[in-house]
Amino acid sequence: MKTLNLNKIILLATLFLAAIAFSNSASALCVVNGDGAIVTVSGNSTTPVKDDTADEEVAANTAKDSCLITPDIYKLNIYKFGLCTADPDLNDLSSCQMFFESAAGIELDIQKGVSATLPIPEFYIEPGTYPYLYVQLSSKLGMKWSGTFSNDVDGSSGDGNGGTYCWSSNAGMRASSYPTGGAAFTTAHGTSLADNVKTMDCGTAEGTVVTTYELLTKFSEENCSALAANGDKVTFAIEGTGSTRGIPTVNLLTAAEAFATTCANAAKIAWTTALSTSYVVTENSTFAMSIVATAANSLEFSDGNDNDIRLLGSGAPRIYLTVTN
Numbered sequence: 001m002k003t004l005n006l007n008k009i010i011l012l013a014t015l016f017l018a019a020i021a022f023s024n025s026a027s028a029l030c031v032v033n034g035d036g037a038i039v040t041v042s043g044n045s046t047t048p049v050k051d052d053t054a055d056e057e058v059a060a061n062t063a064k065d066s067c068l069i070t071p072d073i074y075k076l077n078i079y080k081f082g083l084c085t086a087d088p089d090l091n092d093l094s095s096c097q098m099f100f101e102s103a104a105g106i107e108l109d110i111q112k113g114v115s116a117t118l119p120i121p122e123f124y125i126e127p128g129t130y131p132y133l134y135v136q137l138s139s140k141l142g143m144k145w146s147g148t149f150s151n152d153v154d155g156s157s158g159d160g161n162g163g164t165y166c167w168s169s170n171a172g173m174r175a176s177s178y179p180t181g182g183a184a185f186t187t188a189h190g191t192s193l194a195d196n197v198k199t200m201d202c203g204t205a206e207g208t209v210v211t212t213y214e215l216l217t218k219f220s221e222e223n224c225s226a227l228a229a230n231g232d233k234v235t236f237a238i239e240g241t242g243s244t245r246g247i248p249t250v251n252l253l254t255a256a257e258a259f260a261t262t263c264a265n266a267a268k269i270a271w272t273t274a275l276s277t278s279y280v281v282t283e284n285s286t287f288a289m290s291i292v293a294t295a296a297n298s299l300e301f302s303d304g305n306d307n308d309i310r311l312l313g314s315g316a317p318r319i320y321l322t323v324t325n
Contacts, residue, residue: 029053030067030299037148037164038067038299044306048153049299065301068315070112074297075142075211077105079268081289081319083130083279089249089272090230091259096134097125099287105138110291125285131278133321135271139216139252140189141314143297144168146209154308155201162202168212168312169201176314177218177263185224187215188255188267200299200309214314217263219250224263227252231259231270238276244320246273271319279323288322 082098146167154162182195231251296315
């Protein structure tokens with residue numbers, strides 16, 4: 001029996017425009033000028049930025065309060081990665097063959113255009129046909145970004161203390177959904193920041209850029225009422241191309257890997273892709289894993305009549321597998 005040793009998992013981060021899997025907003029890439037600066041209006045506005053891509057809801061170059069960027073670094077922690085013969089989206093992994101499982105998780109720093117290898121123990125994938133790809137990762141996502149704007153923007157230093165340089169400035173954790181009132185609350189990863197805390201700062205020169213974190217506490221809506229059934233299960237439209245094309249389903253899990261029931265106990269994301277074309281594994285198969293940092297991280301401005309930037313929001317990385325026989 002041959003042991004299939006994945007001694008080089010390729011982590012390839014590239015620009016990949018896709019739907020945002022964990023956001024209800026319809027945004028697209030920030031419009032930039034000839035100097036590469038993100039174009040903002042001069043002075044105060046409820047809609048200070050534009051995006052350059054149309055979708056079914058918003059026309060291209062529409063003024064709004066958010067737009068999308070690719071982060072400088074996207075930090076993920078992956079617990080499990082494997083193939084399944086039966087649908088695991090109800091949290092039954094008995095049909096799955098794992099490339100790796102890690103109780104602590106394997107932390108990855110994804111950068112555009114940078115490849116790396118990931119050392120993992122030897123594994124064996126039973127030959128067969130696998131119609132499902134399964135990934136389990138932390139619901140705590142890290143992002144680092146800095147950039148320039150065409151006009152002054154205010155950040156966490158307060159009104160009048162901004163500038164055309166902005167950067168992620170607060171390493172604390174924001175939640176994607178909050179209890180009513182937006183107060184800080186206890187999550188599976190620790191105490192969140194309050195919703196009104198800005199995690200971006202701006203000035204006349206670049207400041208200290210830090211990794212800021214977002215906790216995906218709920219998929220279905222912003223308010224932290226009880227989660228929907230099966231860990232707030234959400235199934236999206238078919239996406240991807242070639243061997244990666246399929247229908248993704250996401251669930252939130254607790255640290256003990258039961259379905260999460262509240263924003264407070266959501267610790268992990270279970271991501272299942274029902275593949276359009278099943279993977280066929282033989283004794284001679286080789287594998288490559290690609291993680292794509294999407295241009296789906298949002299720069300979120302205040303929705304008030306000002307020039308304040310609030311936060312850098314997480315987007316959806318894409319994790320692919322290539323099987324070669």
